[in-house]
Amino acid sequence: MMRFVLLVFFCITCVTNANGGRTPIIVPDTMAERVKACTICHGAEDKVGRDAYYPRIAGKPQGYLFNQLRNFRDGRRYYQPMVVLLENMSDEYLLEIAHYFSSLQLPYPAPEKFHISPKETRLAEHLIYSGNPEKDIPACSACHGDTLMGTEPAIPGLLGLSRAYITAQLGGWRNGGIIRGQPSDCMSEIAKQLTDGEANAIAKWLANQTVSGKPSPSNMLLPELAQRCRQNILENGGAK
Ligand code: HEC
Numbered sequence: 398m399m400r401f402v403l404l405v406f407f408c409i410t411c412v413t414n415a416n417g418g419r420t421p422i423i424v425p426d427t428m429a430e431r432v433k434a435c436t437i438c439h440g441a442e443d444k445v446g447r448d449a450y451y452p453r454i455a456g457k458p459q460g461y462l463f464n465q466l467r468n469f470r471d472g473r474r475y476y477q478p479m480v481v482l483l484e485n486m487s488d489e490y491l492l493e494i495a496h497y498f499s500s501l502q503l504p505y506p507a508p509e510k511f512h513i514s515p516k517e518t519r520l521a522e523h524l525i526y527s528g529n530p531e532k533d534i535p536a537c538s539a540c541h542g543d544t545l546m547g548t549e550p551a552i553p554g555l556l557g558l559s560r561a562y563i564t565a566q567l568g569g570w571r572n573g574g575i576i577r578g579q580p581s582d583c584m585s586e587i588a589k590q591l592t593d594g595e596a597n598a599i600a601k602w603l604a605n606q607t608v609s610g611k612p613s614p615s616n617m618l619l620p621e622l623a624q625r626c627r628q629n630i631l632e633n634g635g636a637k
């Protein structure tokens with residue numbers, strides 16, 4: 398009996414569909430649906446390969462993602478396919494998107510495998526964990542966190558990114574900030590102090606690391622380092 402009723406019901410729906418064609422396609426209105434245009438490039442499959450240049454954004458601090466979304470929308474950072482998507486979005490909506498990706502947990506891609514000489518390894522590890530006081534380069538880890546997974550509210554993690562992407566970002570800052578045109582930002586000052594060899598060794602070393610577990614940005618940032626990056630953290634980082 399039940400089966401019969403269902404069948405009749407099913408057929409009525411078939412007929413209405415065939416006739417009216419007006420039955421709406423119901424797509425759940427979730428953030429995951431709304432950001433599908435983004436996850437084409439920033440999705441779970443952001444593995445090393447053809448699209449290695451697309452940076453990982455899942456799990457990065459919310460304030461950092463919010464700042465970057467505003468940078469792209471307002472022309473301080475340039476990547477045309479994203480500008481088109483972001484141009485009419487309000488700050489409130491960008492903050493929601495930042496919140497969504499910041500709390501999203503995706504597995505990390507396998508590390509890229511490059512040949513890196515022992516000399517390059519030593520050079521990279523020294524700069525990353527000790528810096529170079531003579532050139533006023535603090536340890537990268539002092540700002541990006543001991544585990545290099547970022548620092549709240551606005552400093553991104555450095556692992557899980559491709560060598561091509563890291564090289565391009567450092568290169569953009571070193572060549573005068575074409576990529577991110579913020580005035581006096583701390584990363585452009587630091588990147589300008591690096592030699593080509595140092596920047597290369599660092600990009601290779603970072604892309605070679607295996608990342609496991611959850612992203613867990615740190616909360617510890619010395620006041621003088623926060624002050625040095627105030628352009629990025631205090632003024633723009635109002636995402637909190
Ligand atoms: C066609 C591919 C593509 C699409 C679609 C796309 N992005 Fe991007 N996204 C990129 C690339 C490439 C970069 C790096 C650009 C650069 O060189 O600075 C980037 C950078 C970013 C960054 C900065 C990451 C970082 O670590 O600094 C954020 C945040 C971001 N995208 C969010 C989004 C959001 C949200 C959407 C959807 C509204 C989106 N993207 C759509 C390719 C894309």
Ligand code: HEC
Pocket residue numbers: 452464524525534535536537538539540541551552553554555563566567577583584587599622625626629630
């Ligand atoms: C004084 C603090 C500080 C130090 C030290 C520092 N960084 Fe940064 N870094 C930042 C901030 C802040 C940002 C975000 C910049 C922005 O808002 O555009 C950043 C962003 C980056 C990015 C972009 C990541 C992405 O997802 O796009 C890379 C790559 C990077 N830093 C590499 C390094 C390396 C390598 C070192 C060491 C040589 C280093 N940083 C040292 C503060 C620092």
